[in-house]
Amino acid sequence: MHLPPSVELVNPGVRRGAFKVALFDFDGTLSLIREGWPRVMVDLMLDRLREQRLITEPEAECAAHVEAFVMALNGHPTARQMERFAQEVTARGGTPAEPAAYLQQYLDALMGVVRGRWESLESKRAQPSEWVVPNAHGVLRSLQERGVPLFVASGTDLAHVSREVELLELTPYVGGRVSAPKDNDASFRKRDVIEKVVRELGVRGEELIGFGDGVVETQEVKRAGGVAVGVASSEAGVRGVNATKRGTLIGAGADLIIPDYEHAPELLAWLWSKG
Ligand SMILES: [Mg+2]
Numbered sequence: 001m002h003l004p005p006s007v008e009l010v011n012p013g014v015r016r017g018a019f020k021v022a023l024f025d026f027d028g029t030l031s032l033i034r035e036g037w038p039r040v041m042v043d044l045m046l047d048r049l050r051e052q053r054l055i056t057e058p059e060a061e062c063a064a065h066v067e068a069f070v071m072a073l074n075g076h077p078t079a080r081q082m083e084r085f086a087q088e089v090t091a092r093g094g095t096p097a098e099p100a101a102y103l104q105q106y107l108d109a110l111m112g113v114v115r116g117r118w119e120s121l122e123s124k125r126a127q128p129s130e131w132v133v134p135n136a137h138g139v140l141r142s143l144q145e146r147g148v149p150l151f152v153a154s155g156t157d158l159a160h161v162s163r164e165v166e167l168l169e170l171t172p173y174v175g176g177r178v179s180a181p182k183d184n185d186a187s188f189r190k191r192d193v194i195e196k197v198v199r200e201l202g203v204r205g206e207e208l209i210g211f212g213d214g215v216v217e218t219q220e221v222k223r224a225g226g227v228a229v230g231v232a233s234s235e236a237g238v239r240g241v242n243a244t245k246r247g248t249l250i251g252a253g254a255d256l257i258i259p260d261y262e263h264a265p266e267l268l269a270w271l272w273s274k275g
Contacts, residue, residue: 001273004263008241011255015227016271020207021197022143023221024174025075025231026154026161028213028245030136032236033117033164034156038074040110042067045085048102054092071248075216077155079103079186103184114160121167128168133233139211139264140173146272148209149201153193153217154180191220198224209271213245218252227271230254 003009027034045066049055055062069088073081082103086096096102120126129137143150150173154161158180165171165178181188198205205225212218213231221228230249232241241259249257258267 001270003270004266006259006263007267007270008246008257009255010230010250010257014255014271015206016274018146018207018272019148019209019227020203021151021201021209022148023151023153023194023197023208023210023217023226024140025210025212025214025217026152026164026178026180027156028133028233029211029217029231030132030140030152030170031164031168032131032133032233033114033168034110035235036113037110038067038070040113041070041081041106044102044106044109045070045088048085048097049089049092049094052089052092052094054089054094056092071244072215075155075190075212075214077181077184077186077188078106078157079181079184080155082106083186118163118167128170131236132168132170133231133260134239135261135264137169137173139261139268140170142265142268144173146268150174150177151193151197152178152180153190154178155188155190155216156180157184158182190217191223194220194224194226213249215248215252218249218254222253227256228252228254229267230257232257232259234259 024030046063069084070081073084079099082099085102086099089096117131140150152174161178161180165174179193198208208221208224208226210217210221210226211229211231213233218228218230232245232249234240234242246257
């Protein structure tokens with residue numbers, strides 16, 4: 001049995017055999033509704049720094065620095081990124097606003113974009129398949145057919161994730177098994193979700209398979225002893241591996257890298273076979 005060519009095997013010693021539970025991140029891993037969020041967040045942070053004249057290095061250098069800490073916290077509750085930004089303002093000699101105020105500004109900016117996408121889905125002008133990582137429904141169906149319980153853990157607010165699961169017609173696969181911070185609760189941790197799921201199902205950590213496009217879920221799945229599939233997803237309408245995500249995911253410990261789920265059935269068949 002061979003891996004499809006679109007799959008990059010980062011860890012040739014990756015565990016193969018049956019998996020008993022699968023965990024998915026949401027944004028960038030299943031949904032593309034929040035696609036473009038890093039740009040919105042980084043621009044907002046640069047605006048706030050500029051207002052207080054806190055950018056002393058070349059602008060591009062500052063942007064790269066801000067983007068690096070934003071992406072390093074990808075997967076944590078959004079509030080954590082705002083706390084990190086407030087520290088950045090202080091470190092540069094400025095006076096930060098409350099992280100909650102930054103969070104509100106960010107949500108206001110992002111939600112303008114997100115609401116437009118909700119409306120296009122609600123009015124059926126757009127199909128759910130247009131706003132998910134290609135063949136997301138297919139990978140969920142394949143896993144479900146293998147009898148694997150599917151869970152979602154997201155750093156995005158629970159009310160929004162729940163609504164988007166519905167709009168993207170993912171409820172038949174993950175309905176009732178979505179974990180995310182309530183009212184942007186900064187204490188939400190994916191680690192806790194993984195520990196709870198593994199404990200409640202009575203499975204071993206190595207029987208966990210995780211899919212994610214961010215650092216946090218990848219590290220936490222590895223910490224639990226599971227197999228981490230890095231989803232280096234591109235933007236809507238763009239195909240292929242996103243090089244930045246790929247590098248970050250490999251650094252975080254991903255065992256395999258895929259651009260999307262186009263070849264998910266073959267990937268799952270390879271993983272489930274003992275080799
Ligand atoms: Mg993500």
